[in-house]
Every structure is written in structure tokens, then in C-alpha cells.
Amino acid sequence: MNLTRRALSCALLVATGFSLATAQAQAQTIKVGIVGPFSGPFAHYGALFKAGAEGYVATQGGKLAGRDIEFIYRDTGGPNPGQTKTLVQELIVKDKVDYLGGFVFTPNAMAVAPLIQQSKTPAVIFNAATSAITDKSEYFIRTSYTLWQVTVPMAQWAAKQNMKKVVTAVTDYGPGIDAETAFKSEFTKLGGTVVESIRMPIATTDFGPFVQRIKASGAQAVYTFLPGGPPNLGFVKAYNENGLAKAGVQFLGTAETDEFDLQKLGDAAIGLTTAFHYSGAHDSPANKQFVEALKKQDPNAVANYASVGAWDGMYVIHKMIEATGGQKDGLKAITAARALKWESPRGPVRIDAKTRHIVQNVYLRKVEKVGGQLVNKEVQNFGAHIDHGLDK
Known part of the structure; x- marks a missing residue:
């Protein structure tokens, strides 16, 4: 009898521990590093990235796929590939971000390609517009445009x-x-x-x-x-x-x-x-929702290509979190992103499975x-x- 009770107690402890571990995993906060200029002559990009990204999360009830989102912002100042590489390395190694987003200038984005490739960290480009960027790492996804x-x-x-x-x-x-x-x-x-x-x-x-x-x-x-x-x-x-x-x-x-x-x-x-690819005056229900959410998040924000790039970038991150169950699996996340299609504030869009670049009007x-x-x-x-x- 004592042996049976002891076995049942052990089984209960194991089950309880498993349930607690599962609950902790489900409650895990997703960290998103946003890299861009938050000071200097191009600081408006950083402000618009912030408004677009946070505005999107707010429309989802403050969580993505049931997970809390922690944004960590890093200031590149301007075209500064050396500094950007250092900041991203810290985000990956020290802050242990799950996803990266932002990147205004092409040289900055190019500089971090080896880092995201080695760490298998998905990075969503909100702006940088040179075609060759996405060729530099299979973990780049772009929601902006190219020239x-x-x-x-x-x-x-x-x-x-x-x-x-x-x-x-x-x-x-x-x-x-x-x-x-x-x-x-x-x-x-x-x-x-x-x-x-x-x-x-x-x-x-x-x-x-x-x-x-x-x-x-x-x-x-x-x-x-x-x-x-x-x-x-x-x-x-x-x-x-x-x-x-x-x-x-x-x-x-x-x-x-x-x-x-x-x-x-x-x-x-x-x-x-x-x-x-976008005008703030675009006439659609999706754009109306975007403009309203942006103003609610930051009354000074404008609906433009930077803020819509961040908004759609967070949609992609949202779907990658869903696909991975909130776990850190860069390859699975990118595979899911390659198949995405949705109605953006700019019109119907999709991610090209081969180039990982957005196809859009x-x-x-x-x-x-x-x-x-x-x-x-x-x-x-x-x-x-x-x-x-x-x-x-």
C-alpha cells in the first residue's frame, strides 16, 4: 500500500512539474529587437517604427499568439554598419531576442547578415531597400520595398x-x-x-x-x-x-x-x-484601421512607408510566433513566413517563397x-x- 501511494505521489509530482513547465513555456515573453535611428537627422524613422510596431500589437490585445511582447530598441543614429553590428550582437547574445526588426539603411542591414545567419534569428526589414540584402542571409524577410x-x-x-x-x-x-x-x-x-x-x-x-x-x-x-x-x-x-x-x-x-x-x-x-507601394491616402478598410491605430498609439505619427513597413513586419513576426508555438526555432519561423499572404494597409501582399521579399501593388x-x-x-x-x- 505504501509503495502504491509513493508511486502515485511521484507520478503526481512529475505531472505537476510538467504542467508548471508547460504553463511557464506558454507564458514566455517574446523579445523583439527593433534596430533603427532614434536620434539624429533620421530619428523620425525610429519613432515611426515604434508607433507602427506597438500599434499593431495593441490591435491584437497587447499579445501575439497569446504571448507578451517585449520590445528592445537600439539606436543606430544613421548609416553606421559597425555600430549596428555591435548592437545586434548584443541583442542576440546578451538580450537573447527571438526576432529582429527595423533597419533603415542598406549598409546596416548588410552588416548583420552573418550574425543572424549564425544564430538563426529571423530579421524583418522594415525599410532598407537594396535588392541584394535578402540574398545575404536566409533569415532575412522584407516587408518594405526595393528600388x-x-x-x-x-x-x-x-x-x-x-x-x-x-x-x-x-x-x-x-x-x-x-x-x-x-x-x-x-x-x-x-x-x-x-x-x-x-x-x-x-x-x-x-x-x-x-x-x-x-x-x-x-x-x-x-x-x-x-x-x-x-x-x-x-x-x-x-x-x-x-x-x-x-x-x-x-x-x-x-x-x-x-x-x-x-x-x-x-x-x-x-x-x-x-x-x-503605399500612400497614406490609400482607400481601403485595412488602411483606415491602420491609420486609426497609429494615431491612437502616437498622435504625432504619420502613416507612411516606414510605419506601414513596421506594422506589416509585426504581422509577419506574429505569424512566425504562431507557427513556432512561441518557441525559438528560426528555420521553422522563416519557413512559415515564406507562405504568408494577407491584406495589408497598402493592398493585397504576399511573401515570395524564393526571395523572402514582399510582392505588392x-x-x-x-x-x-x-x-x-x-x-x-x-x-x-x-x-x-x-x-x-x-x-x-
Whole structure:
């Protein structure tokens, strides 16, 4: 009898211990490291990443797949691959994050590829837009865009408008070179000529000499790419102040009329043309929910490509947590992410299983004034586009 009771007691203790372990595992907090600029001239990216990511979690009742989420933010300041690598190493080794997100600048994202590959830590790119990034590690997933993705349809549109001569003017680093290459290859294939290719230093603040070269080139349009923030604002202002529109040089861009800076451009921005994957004015129930949730999270946040990249990035992380049952299994998480399809605030999207890059609609947008506010009005849907830079 005593032996039987002892056996039952042992079995009960084992079962109780197992139940406690299971409950603890279920209650495990998921750590997400968000890497981006939270200080300096590009600090608005960090603020928008934070609002988008936390806003998404708030709409899910504060948990993802039943797990508490702990965000750990790290400030890169700007393009700083060395510092970014150090910060990410600390997040992985010291903080033991389950997932990474963010990354504004291509050099920063490239720098951490060996770290996430070795540690099998899924990293969701909210912004960095050079095609080759996702080739550097199988643990990268991108919910932003690439310059090839949005530039190819813009070049096609320009050719259909009977434009024959265009200047490209881009910031001289990874995404800018992608933008220049994508536009030139597609536009010349369709019979157009790129009369000059201008590369501008990433640190420049004086765009006057560059726009004067554009004005004197005899081109019908300028296709441009600059990183969001002060460079965008400076170039667009220089374009307007130097009378390029009056001289018949049409503006063709991507994120240069970003909602974060749009009102600062004033009425001179009306009519500027861009091809992009998102507009804060996109008309859909999903975008309405996103805009409302963003404002609730942070009244100063704007719905733009950075905040929507973070929002959708957290959707992907949510689904990876579901797929792994909240356990640390990078390969299983990435495998699940490769098959995702959903309705984003930007429209229907999916993750390309091969490239791990988002497939999404690209829209032709023109700046208009609606209700006293400047908006990027979507005037044409070019349909779903892959990352043409990886489709080689």
C-alpha cells in the first residue's frame, strides 16, 4: 500500500512539474529587437517604427499568439554598419531576442547578415531597400520595398508617356545605385535615353548644382531617389526653387513626396509624380484601421512607408510566433513566413517563397490638395510587382 501511494505521489509530482513547465513555456515573453535611428537627422524613422510596431500589437490585445511582447530598441543614429553590428550582437547574445526588426539603411542591414545567419534569428526589414540584402542571409524577410520593385513600373510608364530623354539623379549608395540601374535598364530597353546619370553624396545638403545640371541637360524628366528625411526635402525644394517644372523637366520619383515631409513642401509639390507601394491616402478598410491605430498609439505619427513597413513586419513576426508555438526555432519561423499572404494597409501582399521579399501593388501617385492637406493621390495601379532586382 505504501509503495502504491509513493508511486502515485511521484507520478503526481512529475505531472505537476510538467504542467508548471508547460504553463511557464506558454507564458514566455517574446523579445523583439527593433534596430533603427532614434536620434539624429533620421530619428523620425525610429519613432515611426515604434508607433507602427506597438500599434499593431495593441490591435491584437497587447499579445501575439497569446504571448507578451517585449520590445528592445537600439539606436543606430544613421548609416553606421559597425555600430549596428555591435548592437545586434548584443541583442542576440546578451538580450537573447527571438526576432529582429527595423533597419533603415542598406549598409546596416548588410552588416548583420552573418550574425543572424549564425544564430538563426529571423530579421524583418522594415525599410532598407537594396535588392541584394535578402540574398545575404536566409533569415532575412522584407516587408518594405526595393528600388527595383517600384522603379521598373515607373520607367515603363515614362516610356508610355512618350518621354525620350531622362536624367537619373540618385544618392550614391546601395539603393540609389539600384534605382539608377533599374530605371536605365528598363527605360533604354523601351527605346528611351538616359542622357546623364548623376550620383549625389549621401551627406550633401546643397542640391542646387545638381538640379542646374539637370535643367541644362535637355531632358524631359528627372528620375530621382534619395533617402527619406532631410535629403528628400532638400532635393524637392531645389527642384522647385530652380524652376525645373517651368522649364519642362518633369519630376519622377519614389518616396520623395513622403507623407512625413509632404506638408513642408507646400503647394509647389502639387503635381509631382511618384511610383510607390503605399500612400497614406490609400482607400481601403485595412488602411483606415491602420491609420486609426497609429494615431491612437502616437498622435504625432504619420502613416507612411516606414510605419506601414513596421506594422506589416509585426504581422509577419506574429505569424512566425504562431507557427513556432512561441518557441525559438528560426528555420521553422522563416519557413512559415515564406507562405504568408494577407491584406495589408497598402493592398493585397504576399511573401515570395524564393526571395523572402514582399510582392505588392505599385501605384502611380500624384500630389494633390484635398481638404487643405497635400496627399499622394493614387491615380493608377500598376498591379502586383516582384523584386525585379532579384529576378535575374
